[in-house]
Amino acid sequence: MLSKLWLPLLISVPLASPQTAGLTEKETLTYTIEWRLITAGKAVMEWAQTHFGWQVNLHVESVGLVSKLYKVVDDYNANLNPGLCTISSLLTAHEGSRRRETRISYDYASRKANYLERDTAKNAVLLKNEIDVPACVHDVIGGLHLLRTLNIELGHSVMIPVSDGKKSVMAKVEAQQREDIKTPAGQFHTIRYEAYLFDNVLYRRSARLNVWLTDDRRKLPVQIRVRMQFTIGTITLQLAKPD
Numbered sequence: 001m002l003s004k005l006w007l008p009l010l011i012s013v014p015l016a017s018p019q020t021a022g023l024t025e026k027e028t029l030t031y032t033i034e035w036r037l038i039t040a041g042k043a044v045m046e047w048a049q050t051h052f053g054w055q056v057n058l059h060v061e062s063v064g065l066v067s068k069l070y071k072v073v074d075d076y077n078a079n080l081n082p083g084l085c086t087i088s089s090l091l092t093a094h095e096g097s098r099r100r101e102t103r104i105s106y107d108y109a110s111r112k113a114n115y116l117e118r119d120t121a122k123n124a125v126l127l128k129n130e131i132d133v134p135a136c137v138h139d140v141i142g143g144l145h146l147l148r149t150l151n152i153e154l155g156h157s158v159m160i161p162v163s164d165g166k167k168s169v170m171a172k173v174e175a176q177q178r179e180d181i182k183t184p185a186g187q188f189h190t191i192r193y194e195a196y197l198f199d200n201v202l203y204r205r206s207a208r209l210n211v212w213l214t215d216d217r218r219k220l221p222v223q224i225r226v227r228m229q230f231t232i233g234t235i236t237l238q239l240a241k242p243d
Contacts, residue, residue, distance in 0.1 A: 012136040023054075023148060024048070024218070025049040026048045026243075027046070027048075027242075027243055028044065028045070028123075028242075029047075029221070029239060029241075029242040030042065030044050030045075030242075031044075031239055032238050032240045033060070033236070033237055034231045034237075034238065035066070035235050035236075036234075038064065038066070038117050039064055040064070041060060041066065041067075042061060042240075043058060043059065043192040044058070045057070045141070045235060046058075050079075053079065053080050053081040053082045053084075053087070054081075054142075054145070055078070055080070056077070056078050056080065056141050056145065057075070058075070058076040058077075058141055060072065060073075060074040060106065068185045070095070070096050071094075071095075071096065072094070072095045072096075074091065076141065077089065078090075078141060078142055080138075080145075083136060084142055085106070085137060085138065085142075086104075088103070088106065089102075090102070090104075090137050098121070099121040100118070101118045101120050102117045102118075102165070103115075103116045104116075104139075104163075104165035106137065106163075108136070110135075111134065112130055113132075113163055113165050115128065115129050115130070115165035115187065116128050132168065132170055133161075133168045137161045137162065137164070137168055138161060138162050139162070139163065139164070140164070140202075143162050147173060147193065147195075147211065148213060148218075148221070153175065154176070154191070155175065156174070157172050157174035157175070158172075158173055159171065159172055159173075162197065162202055163201050163202075164202060164203075166187070167202060169201055171195060171196055171202060172195075173193055173195045173196070174193060174194045174196075175190055175191055175196070176210075177191070178190065178192075179192050179212065181212050181222055181223050183222050183239045184238060184239070184240040185222065185239040185242055187210065190213060190223070191212070191213055192210055192215055193210065193212075193216050194209065194211075197227075203240055206229060207227060207228045208226070209224075210223075210227075211223070211224050211241075211243065220239065220242060221239070223237065223238050224237040225237070
């Protein structure tokens with residue numbers, strides 16, 4: 001259950017060609033993952049400019065007691081066009097005895113997204129479908145980088161087209177307030193945002209998702225937190241090592 005929530009952590013304006021001045025050509029960010037006051041995992045997010053646009057890689061794995069109880073090794077890769085619209089994504093998930101591979105491709109000429117999820121241990125197709133998408137849509141990780149290019153005034157919000165390949169929605173992202181945040185990488189002046197992806201928006205589960213970006217030109221994502229009901233608890237990613 002915990003592992004299924006890690007990737008979604010990571011969140012009306014003309015979005016087809018955003019300004020990417022705040023994004024560096026290459027970046028590696030390492031995070032610690034905390035759950036119920038213990039270090040449950042680590043995540044490494046790599047971001048790089050390519051000849052076709054951008055590529056983002058996310059590696060997540062459990063550590064310590066959590067890893068002994070339920071080992072998780074997930075790898076997520078996405079290709080984005082110059083406007084940060086998602087072209088394709090691939091998730092390979094090793095979670096306990098489960099082995100899954102999920103491929104999503106976005107065809108903006110036909111405005112369709114094709115989703116294929118396979119059980120690689122059993123060589124079986126679990127889900128295959130096609131949905132309609134707008135002229136530009138963002139996966140959750142690509143949406144996080146898009147947020148870094150936007151200048152949202154405090155107390156204001158924007159609507160961002162987001163898809164997980166099974167559903168496409170317009171998700172609200174709100175700039176809420178300035179906060180000083182301390183992480184293993186140091187102390188940062190940040191702006192806290194809330195991304196409304198849960199509660200039957202993109203995901204059915206009831207939860208609140210907040211992202212803290214540094215209040216500067218780079219807008220580093222130094223903390224990401226999802227709060228769920230008490231039975232599951234709160235999961236927090238904190239920046240441990242910027243590149």
